[in-house]
Amino acid sequence: MYLLLEKIGSGTLEFLETSGRMGMFLMRALTSMFQMPFKVNPVVRQVHFIGARSAFVILFTGLFTGMVLGLQGYYTLRKFGSEGFLGSAVALSLIRELGPVLTALMVIGRAGSAICAEVGIMRNSEQIDALECMAVDPFRFLIAPKLLAGIIAMPLLTAIFDVIGILGGYLVGTGLFGINPGAYFQGMYTSVVWADVEMGLVKSLVFGLLMVWIAACKGFYLHMERSGGFGAEGVSRTTTDAVVLSSVSVLVWDYLISALLL
Amino acid sequence: MMSNQDDHNPPVVIELAGVEKSFGRQKVLRGVNLQVREGRTLVIVGASGQGKSVIIKHMLGLVRPDQGEVKVFGRDINRLNRKQKDEVRENFGVLFQNAALFDSLNVYDNVALPLRERTRLNEDEVREGVMAKLGLMGLQEAINKFPAQLSGGMRKRVGLARALMLQPKIVFFDEPTTGLDAHKSNELYRLFYRTQQQLGYTAVIVSHDVPKIFKLADEVALLAEGQIQGCMSPEDFQLSEQPTIRAFVEETMGHLYSSDREENGLYAQV
Known part of the structure; x- marks a missing residue:
């Protein structure tokens, strides 16, 4: 009984400690984004890393997601004799849900893990201490460009995912099932409204922020992890934690944003 | 570096008073008192794992003590806000253990x-x-x-x-020659000597490269059992009668003083 209480207590304390730390981290990272002098180069480099270098993965997953949506959508819609709605079904599910979520999950796997490991190794090898000792704010120098790049790159990647996905659905619909190409796009044109695009945009912005926030924060406070954040094992465990936590948060926030904006 | 005859006691630039620090359940520092004087070279020696680097981290304001205070240029570094801390740190240069x-x-x-x-x-x-x-x-x-x-x-x-x-006005060296061979560490010591002559900075060196490091030191402090056991000139340090210091000197430099017979015995074992 005593042990159980002890565990609950220490778990709660750890949870509060981590949440507080993460909240403070986000505040400092956000405020440091607006500190002068603003340097463009690091942000461009990070957009290249998070965005441009994820583009191929996103093209690939987007295409196949769209194709499978076309396939599944067609079989379902045919039951109701409404194959003509394939265009709108594919477009709506991509723009509102699948585009932002799948893009975020893919980018977390590719860039989120890398950000966490990079920052974690910098912490481990005293590079972050070195910055602080040089009176260079690590938040402004290291974290802010990544955060800004995440917020810029995620919506762009999502847009690519959506467009390629819609084309994938088009290929399957018209090529495999002989749906009228005009009907595919017309259906999409009439059913997708600005609010749908807006929802996708809001989601991708939030996901971009979430990914960099969680990944960078986990790496930055590697040395404070209770499970021990030292050495290669510490970095690998923390990176796994960061990927799992940010993926789960993306799904939770996806639900919350959908519920709020619907 | 030798200090001039006329300034035997230059002003204190860093002062640790009663600094205690634990990591988890392990108490590393148990009331450290230490002063660094302007223009001097202070060498902190001690066995591995005694918390020598932790002392430097306290001086840099990277680690907050559980008890006691750390004053840099007369200001308690843990009571400063970020901007003031940066102002203090602008006077620092640090060579980290793995160069970072x-x-x-x-x-x-x-x-x-x-x-x-x-x-x-x-x-x-x-x-x-x-x-x-x-x-x-x-x-x-x-x-x-x-x-x-x-x-x-x-x-x-x-x-x-x-x-x-x-x-910088103060330069910190955390194990500057760890992992270097004798030739490379001599080279680094020469660079250290030359740059200090040129720039006249105060130096705090954490090292276990005994006795070589004594050549650079104005003062040597021994950290053992979480406390500074003594802080004195290298000559006094080597001749000190203080039991912990004597034990450390004998342990690290013993072979310099041991008799031939003991030496032979030592080699016979190897």
Whole structure:
């Protein structure tokens, strides 16, 4: 009984400690984004890393997601004799849900893990201490460009995912099932409204922020992890934690944003 | 470096008073009292794992003590806000144990970083400053290399160049010669001596390279059992009657004083 209480207590304390730390981290990272002098180069480099270098993965997953949506959508819609709605079904599910979520999950796997490991190794090898000792704010120098790049790159990647996905659905619909190409796009044109695009945009912005926030924060406070954040094992465990936590948060926030904006 | 006859007691620039620190359940520092005087070289020695580096981290304000205070230029560094802390740190240069170079930047950019981030010099002036420092360290050939491509000794020299970039008043060295062979560590000591002559900085060195490091020291402090057991000139240190210091000296330099018979015995065992 005593042990159980002890565990609950220490778990709660750890949870509060981590949440507080993460909240403070986000505040400092956000405020440091607006500190002068603003340097463009690091942000461009990070957009290249998070965005441009994820583009191929996103093209690939987007295409196949769209194709499978076309396939599944067609079989379902045919039951109701409404194959003509394939265009709108594919477009709506991509723009509102699948585009932002799948893009975020893919980018977390590719860039989120890398950000966490990079920052974690910098912490481990005293590079972050070195910055602080040089009176260079690590938040402004290291974290802010990544955060800004995440917020810029995620919506762009999502847009690519959506467009390629819609084309994938088009290929399957018209090529495999002989749906009228005009009907595919017309259906999409009439059913997708600005609010749908807006929802996708809001989601991708939030996901971009979430990914960099969680990944960078986990790496930055590697040395404070209770499970021990030292050495290669510490970095690998923390990176796994960061990927799992940010993926789960993306799904939770996806639900919350959908519920709020619907 | 020898201090001048007329300033035997230069002002204290860093003072640790009753500093205690635990990590988890392990108590590392149990009331450390230590003073660093301007222009002097203080060497902190002690067995591995005693918390020598932790002392330096306290001086840098990277670690907060559980008890006691750390005063740098008379100000308690843990009571300063971020901006004031940065003002204090502008006087610091640090050579970390593994040099802590930024591995995404090449040698030139690593050394240029303090100038680019903390001054308003234009790129030409930055280049001039960086090349001068790299020249002093004999690193002109390596400017385009990345830290991963450098040997341990070169990395330390780049780290030293970066630490000295902004003419610091106090330079900290965390195990400067660990992992270097005798030749490379002599070279680093020579660079240290030469740069200190030129720039006149105060130095705090954590090292277990005994007795070589004594040649550079004005004062030697022994950390054992979480406390400073004594802080004195290297000559006094080696002759000290204080039991812990004597035990340390005998343990690390014993073979210098041991008789031939003991020495033979030692080699016979090996």
